[in-house]
Amino acid sequence: MNVKETLLDTLAEADGKYISGAMLAEKIGVSRNAVWKAVKSLETEGYSIDAVTSKGYRISAENNRLSEKLIKVSLKTKSFGNNIIIFDEIDSTNNYAKEIASSGACNGTVVIADTQISGKGRLGRNFVSPLGKGLYMTVIVRPDFDIQTASMITTATACAVANAIEKLCNYDVNIKWVNDLYMNGKKICGILTEASLGMEMKAIDYAVIGIGINVYSSEGSFSRELRASATSIEKETGFKVNRNKLCAEILNTLEEYLSEIETRNFINEYRNREILTGNTITANINGNTVIAFAEGIDDNTNLVVKLPDGTIRHLSSGEANLCRVVK
Ligand code: BTN
Numbered sequence: 001m002n003v004k005e006t007l008l009d010t011l012a013e014a015d016g017k018y019i020s021g022a023m024l025a026e027k028i029g030v031s032r033n034a035v036w037k038a039v040k041s042l043e044t045e046g047y048s049i050d051a052v053t054s055k056g057y058r059i060s061a062e063n064n065r066l067s068e069k070l071i072k073v074s075l076k077t078k079s080f081g082n083n084i085i086i087f088d089e090i091d092s093t094n095n096y097a098k099e100i101a102s103s104g105a106c107n108g109t110v111v112i113a114d115t116q117i118s119g120k121g122r123l124g125r126n127f128v129s130p131l132g133k134g135l136y137m138t139v140i141v142r143p144d145f146d147i148q149t150a151s152m153i154t155t156a157t158a159c160a161v162a163n164a165i166e167k168l169c170n171y172d173v174n175i176k177w178v179n180d181l182y183m184n185g186k187k188i189c190g191i192l193t194e195a196s197l198g199m200e201m202k203a204i205d206y207a208v209i210g211i212g213i214n215v216y217s218s219e220g221s222f223s224r225e226l227r228a229s230a231t232s233i234e235k236e237t238g239f240k241v242n243r244n245k246l247c248a249e250i251l252n253t254l255e256e257y258l259s260e261i262e263t264r265n266f267i268n269e270y271r272n273r274e275i276l277t278g279n280t281i282t283a284n285i286n287g288n289t290v291i292a293f294a295e296g297i298d299d300n301t302n303l304v305v306k307l308p309d310g311t312i313r314h315l316s317s318g319e320a321n322l323c324r325v326v327k
Helices: 003-014 023-026 032-044 070-074 091-101 153-167 225-227 235-239 243-259 267-273
Strands: 049-052 058-059 084-090 110-116 136-142 174-175 180-183 187-196 202-212 280-285 288-297 303-306 314-316 321-322
Touching: 003 023, 003 032, 003 058, 003 070, 003 288, 023 032, 023 058, 023 187, 032 049, 070 243, 070 267, 084 091, 091 110, 091 136, 091 187, 091 202, 110 243, 136 243, 153 174, 153 187, 153 202, 153 243, 153 267, 174 267, 174 321, 180 235, 187 235, 202 243, 267 288, 280 303, 280 314
Parallel strands: 084 110
Antiparallel strands: 049 058, 110 136, 136 202, 174 180, 180 187, 187 202, 280 288, 280 321, 288 303, 303 314
């Protein structure tokens, strides 16, 4: 490792505490001037570093540069995040993850980008991914459970991500079935899971779980239509959550939730967070939009709806929205 990398490692491990220039110089085995030069070089790469004469250096709390090292210092996982690949720009982290998963990338590999040119949303939509404003990440998983259980990966992920955001921001996060995360009635995060079946078609070879979070405000990047329904964590909470810490917390929580998925431990949490339940909704059933009443979430995280003729249906996928009262 060169001076710059060792410095970044040391500052990352200090996790926001100052370390004096003299101590850094001694630890790295270079002069204080070389430390200062390496600090400047990290700043040119986009890292924010606080330098205070009597205290030394630390990674600034506002640092918005995504970094493998800064994510790894907050990881408590066994395998999630052991392998992290970060791009400044990419077409879609899901596409890249599928590419490397099909050539053997291991369980828990994470692909992150600062911006996506063609971020993908559900149902063929695109996912607007403005530079530096969101957390756009994909986790590769190689589940050893059956297909029925695997179909709950997305809903378990929605719970895990909601939990992680809530922990760091101290603010309520809701879920709109299937997998949209909401704050104050507006969307802050979407999840797109894509799976590849094994040869026997009985189990999943791998799945890529794409998570897109609007972290910071970026009014100009969204269309007027999107602005009415989408928001960011910063806009709702006033809090600029650190993307490296958020990514690590998501990986910590996601690994835990997926490891227990067969016990369906997360279902009550999912039910408590879900916002369609108990409301009149519009749902897409076999290509038709129908009005229905959302009765709740069943044990396989299907949405249970009652149609106007009294028929009960368990929806496993698709789109459903709260019916808006037109005044
Ligand atoms: C949705 O809201 O419809 C799902 C959005 C999923 C977006 C994420 S961002 C990271 C990953 N890469 C993609 O291209 N899409 C997912």
